[in-house]
Amino acid sequence: MSRFRVSVHIVPRKGLLDPQGKAVTDALHTLGFGDVDDTRIGRHLVLDVKADSAAAAEVSVTAMCDKLLANPVTEDYEIVSTVTA
Amino acid sequence: MSRFRVSVHIVPRKGLLDPQGKAVTDALHTLGFGDVDDTRIGRHLVLDVKADSAAAAEVSVTAMCDKLLANPVTEDYEIVSTVTA
Amino acid sequence: MSTTSSGVQPRPGDPAITPALVAEHGITPFEYDKLLGLLGREPTFTELGIVSALWSEHCSYKHSRPVLKTLPTTAPYVLQGPGENAGVISVGDGWAVAFKIESHNHPSAVEPYQGAATGVGGILRDVFTMGARPIAMLNSLRFGSLDTPRVRWLVSGVVKGIGDYGNCIGVPTVAGDVMFDPAYEGNPLVNAMCVGIMREEELITAKAEGVGNPILAVGARTGRDGIHGASFASEDLSDENEAKRPRVQVGDPFTEKLLLEASLELIRSGHIVAIQDMGAAGLTSSSAEMAERGDVGVVIDVTKVPVREEGMTPYEILLSESQERMLVVAKRGHEDAAKAILRKWDLQAEVIGEVIAEPVYRVVEGDRIVAEFPGSRLVTECPQYHPEARESAVIAGLRATDPHAVAERSEESDASWTLCELLSSPTIASKRWIYRQYDSQVRTSTVVGPGMADAAVVRLRGTNKALALKTDCNSRYVYLDPRMGGRIAVAEAARNVACTGGRPMAITNCLNFGNPKKPEVFFQFREAVHGMGDACRALGTPVTGGNVSLYNENPQGAVFPTPTIGMVGLIDDIAHITRSSFTTPGDSIVQLGSSTNELGASEYLARVHGVTIGAVPVVDLDHEKRLVDLLLSMIAGGHVRSAHDLSEGGFAVALAECCMGDREAMLGASVDLSDVTLESERALLWGEAQGRVLVSTGAPDAVLTAAAAH
């Protein structure tokens, strides 16, 4: 088994209110960054996982996202990279 | 001006206690994902910015990070991608 | 904006009205016929959406209203009874208290964090739209067994949701109650209560008035979230609901805090005539109800409503349940002054409609009329049902089962084993792990916070008075005997309030039941409400409002019938505030009220023997009234150092709680029960006979004399 580092993005689902993103956008405007149209604030997770292959590591992380890491009702997730650790 | 989507990672500075990452690792173990060695949790921000070029968008987002988005005492940030939106 | 009727036109692209579409909207063929009669034509898609929301159980009370009408609602000090956003009572010196309880059971079952948070947000808005400043929150929670991971996930999400919302907005969460039982496995109950204060003259109602007055949408933008939440809360929870997830709404307590401050400032400013939360069924129900109360017409232009997403249809805008929004009727010519107040709080306000003389409820999209109903008949002529009621033979059988026939377990020969077993029951054990996550002290008026007494005590700044507040309901009693259980729920809440030195004044209630179309469920509903009414009349505590949540069931069955009582009591002098734990070594311990052989429906049977059986303890309402009076007179006389009512776990558990309640100063107790002769020692220790209170006193003779006189 090798060790893989899997990187995941979890973001608030489109269409749902993102109060934090809204507050930050407003603050950026006040600070003079008027060119920001939208800010979405999600989480970035880096997991170190033992697995037989990169593909197996991703299967495992997908299951973790479905079960625990992401809220299926309010969030979308995406595995963005998998590298050997 | 075009519209760019800039993606930023903001992660807790190494060496600081990350209780949330530890709690998630423990919870994954309880759920049967014993092969997870470590979890680090940061923020993932997606900003939609109007700018003349991708480079200009990144300059602008860097300024936002320095000023507001990241706390230099506890966090590091990195712009991970910039695409036209 | 078009204010005259030129005929309703369906929008291009609207689906055709078919029987299947009507059914999908939860409208029965009988109801559809009624609608056709009301309109004199086929409804548009938009109108179908509106009707499905307004005629949902949640908005229309179509199964419950006739029974609710039997509750007592008046007292000289009631300023506002049921029918408004919240009930209001006078507490003297020109001060009034607004309060209400509401459920968010269905949303919390699907997404516990947001479900509970938005429940708190909604009930807060109900109180501050009356003109009152919220000063306290309570929560009443019911979950399945804590042994399953799913329930633990629900509990932690719900508690965090309640905490994050209340903590952020800065209203202390001061009391509540929690019960765990497998009956709630698939259907948790999340009831939140809010209490606010105002000067009597600041009371404002949600009545649209004054032809030509502008109607404003205030606060958050309208998005696609929670569309049809109201009809969602009117169906059984099934796996299909998993697919309905996008209906979930997201709470934003920060915006709510701004909305709270801005609304109170608006109300005091004199620029507005009415204000109402856009709660369940959003813009639709808020505007229709305001028009109905004011007996006027309204016209709303959906193109003027600030939206969060592009391309929203009138249907979506009208039915969205985006949170933190208000509907305001301003005085004509004052809209800019009103907007200025909102801008100060970084809030948006747009004129979206107008009060009109013509008695119609009209929705336009620019020049096109997309919905129009004659007058307020949509609200007043909603269907009403008188379902069949029949007691379940199974439950009657459980009630008839003799609890004394349940054999003792061998471990029970050591009563301290049984005591530990009961004290470690999650329903009885300290809820500190929950309420430590709630800011119970913000506003610096919480004299008695969670865990310190039978009810919370919040002082009324600027007076010598305080409020005593508690939610309660032992639903196991209601399940086994709904009439008796309904009575006990009120009596226990009153006892809890009186133990702190408060005179029970009035209640709000949240009726959490299963599917009313099942005769067994409707029987529970009717009997429990009648039981509540009996107790309210006997104790002089009118009902000033409440909320009904039906369809709390899944294929495995319905929840225990749970009529949660939210009681408000008044303490005339803060010097009389009394806590539940023993304070002084050497004090005498006196039990007011008598122990009996009753053992049925007890936590002991449930926890130690895993059964819910037997006759529910009999509550003598006349005795309860005298007990309340006795407590208040003894407390006012300065004879009582602590008072705690006997409830789940009976005498032995109550005694242990009195010893351990103050974590920083625990005491012991020694009691001699040899004079008490009961057939059943189990009933003596663990039975839940009603009308009992443990007091500690330095003047036992005075207490005994006073007790004999009552």
Next chain:
Amino acid sequence: MKFGIVTFPGSNCDVDAVHAITDQLGQTAVSLWHRDHDTQGCDVLILPGGFSYGDALRAGAIARFSPIMQEVVAHAERGAPVIGICNGFQILCESHLLPGALMRNAGLKFVCDWVHLRVEGAAPMFLNSYQPGQVLRMPVAHGEGRFVADESTLDSLEGHGQVVFRYCDPAGIVTAESNPNGALRGIAGITNAAGNVLGMMPHPERAVESLLGSTDGLPLFESLLARVGA
């Protein structure tokens, strides 16, 4: 003496601070609006608790940029007293008037409870009316109260007597169990090097009336009266 209490959008302990100053201390308190620049001649500025901007991003991160903060900085630079309580402490750290940062509680949960604090350090402006080593009882109510800073900053804070309150048990002993949030070295409150800017997570304004369970917060404000001269 005149106290100015700043209201940011989302502040919710501002009113409590006003009551503490006026009703219990008998001094003058005025509300200062975050968008204003006028501190109305106040002697002491208080940044109250609450959830300014809903704690978006990090507690205090956005409030730090409110217009009034320029005046707070100027006030501090003049050597005049500034107190940040709870969210106010977070704002002071974010604006670099105080070192370090306040992170999510180690237990990951919001904590509302009574804690004990040991008085130490050398900040007479705020501590004059306490005894060194005195043990206080005060409420905490926060979700992001874990004070962190790098080792050298912590050493320097301690070396210069800038650590003024530490979580302890009722006997005054600093233990892990008595620390509600995992703050490094049990730190509950610090001052700046000049000793005129105080930040603390516990709520002294909630501990000014025996009716509510403690009066241990009163001497903090009384120290200011004695010092600045009412």
